[in-house]
Amino acid sequence: MPNKNDVIRLSRYRNALVRLRALNFVKVFCDNLADATGVSAAQVRKDFSTFDISQNSRGGYDVKELLKRLNKILNKDTTHEFIEVGAGNLGKALLRYPGFARSGIKIVACFDVDPDKYDRQAEIPVLPIEELDDFVREHQIRFGIISTPDVAAQQVLVRMISAGIKGVLNFASIYLRGPEDCVINNINLESEIENIVYFVNLAEKSK
């Protein structure tokens, strides 16, 4: 079964293909995708074998066909509806993030505890957190984004899961875990930055 990193590489190949198509590429080879995404050609071949993607009989891949195939594997053919909890700075920026629409992601509502943030008329309405459960059930939403302060994150996760959410992208810097049938991706910006600082300092010490 593929793991998280396998799927992330697949996303990268897809993004590279979109750009290559814009450059009028008709055919690509594993080496092209390797160059464009920073992995080895052997890795590309291995991934394509994992996901059962086969070459043309004459070698190489047809760009449009391959893109269609990757879109299908990555479920890009359908739009996926998300809710978001937390309408602070980061939450508001995510509501406007153009990459989501490009990815077939649609945030349909945001929830918050702060009445000053409520806005039912907005294109993406900001609603009281108390309405989350009904909204998720009624619209059969399966995906959520947590962009609350750390202290609220665990409680929000519990609420999301009990309403029926199955996949969560968490931006709070607390590491969240859920039940087995729930997928949680934790994005910890502080850790990412600590990482960069660590490795830059390490490189400078070893000079």
Place this chain on the structure above:
Amino acid sequence: MPNKNDVIRLSRYRNALVRLRALNFVKVFCDNLADATGVSAAQVRKDFSTFDISQNSRGGYDVKELLKRLNKILNKDTTHEFIEVGAGNLGKALLRYPGFARSGIKIVACFDVDPDKYDRQAEIPVLPIEELDDFVREHQIRFGIISTPDVAAQQVLVRMISAGIKGVLNFASIYLRGPEDCVINNINLESEIENIVYFVNLAEKSK
């Protein structure tokens, strides 16, 4: 040599310790940290051995001592100055992100190509991109954040590196690579979301 995931786990232990200290914990065991961060106790022990962190003679770890040690390894004792390029929605949200200050990260200036965004009087000034090189050299900045549209990201990276930046956190959805002596962390929000969608769909299909 530790890899990226090792350092990310170390960050997680540190974040858990900060919370345990707030709960008046004086002593912790590997099992406590494992529970709080979702890894196995064996992994915690292995990580502590990698980073040369040893137990008390009576078993367990003193919370304050361990925190001091992790802070030192993760370079949290000093403030690290960052510049950011791209003052759009995401860029502006990052300028206000409270987690950075908490992590000893200080964004000292932001750069953009759009004169409408310039703001020299702001607490974190937004300056013309042409001033980046001089600013970075003058203030000896080593770290940068890219929050530009995808098409600009590669060019911004080249500019940062030539000015002397050694570590970059990239939020554009194009995968960036730099020279060997430069550390780049690519955060691709679209990929993260694609990942969640993929695994939730996979789980539902296999039901």
